[in-house]
Amino acid sequence: MRGGPGAKRKGYFLRAETTFGFAEVVSGMPGYWSEDLSAVSHGEGFLVILRSMFSEPGLYLMDEPEAALSFGSCLRLVALMHELGRSGAQVICATHSPILASTPGADIIEVGDFGFRHVQWHDLDIVDHWRRYLSEPAAYLRHLIEPNP
Numbered sequence: 001m002r003g004g005p006g007a008k009r010k011g012y013f014l015r016a017e018t019t020f021g022f023a024e025v026v027s028g029m030p031g032y033w034s035e036d037l038s039a040v041s042h043g044e045g046f047l048v049i050l051r052s053m054f055s056e057p058g059l060y061l062m063d064e065p066e067a068a069l070s071f072g073s074c075l076r077l078v079a080l081m082h083e084l085g086r087s088g089a090q091v092i093c094a095t096h097s098p099i100l101a102s103t104p105g106a107d108i109i110e111v112g113d114f115g116f117r118h119v120q121w122h123d124l125d126i127v128d129h130w131r132r133y134l135s136e137p138a139a140y141l142r143h144l145i146e147p148n149p
Contacts (some may be wrong), residue, residue, distance in 0.1 A: 012053040013061040035135060042068045047076065054080055057088040066097040074099040081106075098127045 023045065026032045033052035035047040046068045054060050066074055075098060081091050083105045095098060100106055102121050110119045121127060126147050 011059040011061075015061075016063075030065060043070055043073050047073055049141060050077060054084055054089075054091075057084075058090075060089060060091045062091070062093040062096055065093065066095055066100055071099070078103050098124065098125060098130050101126070 002056070009042055023037050026036055028034055033048050035048045037048060040048065046065065065077060069077060078100060081093065081100070082105065084091050085103070095101060098121075101124060106121075108119050108121060108124065110124055112125065115130050
């Protein structure tokens with residue numbers, strides 16, 4: 001996407017584990033963002049990158065972007081992905097977040113021991129687990145934490 005006839009195409013690949021090393025190198029360079037990411041929290045830095053790089057129709061790839069994001073920031077990313085989809089962009093997001101998977105209009109593909117399958121949000125295994133955990137954390141934690149004597 002950098003050179004040749006497709007140079008006018010927009011796109012970006014965000015991988016949570018390596019973003020900040022890369023961001024330190026390109027911050028302030030033309031075509032990126034002007035904000036100093038070292039002056040904001042990890043999650044706020046991700047939002048700066050997302051707002052700057054995910055701004056028009058193109059191809060956007062994300063690998064677990066929720067790693068640095070709070071609940072509220074995940075909601076803002078859902079809104080951004082939804083707007084990108086409406087603009088004609090294609091967003092491919094690998095996630096363990098039921099919040100990100102709830103993006104309106106998303107084509108959800110669940111991957112597991114069964115291979116992969118198209119699924120509705122409310123039928124995702126991760127949604128079921130989070131619902132049950134939030135409803136009764138002790139039911140999960142009893143397998144991991146010994147009770148006090």
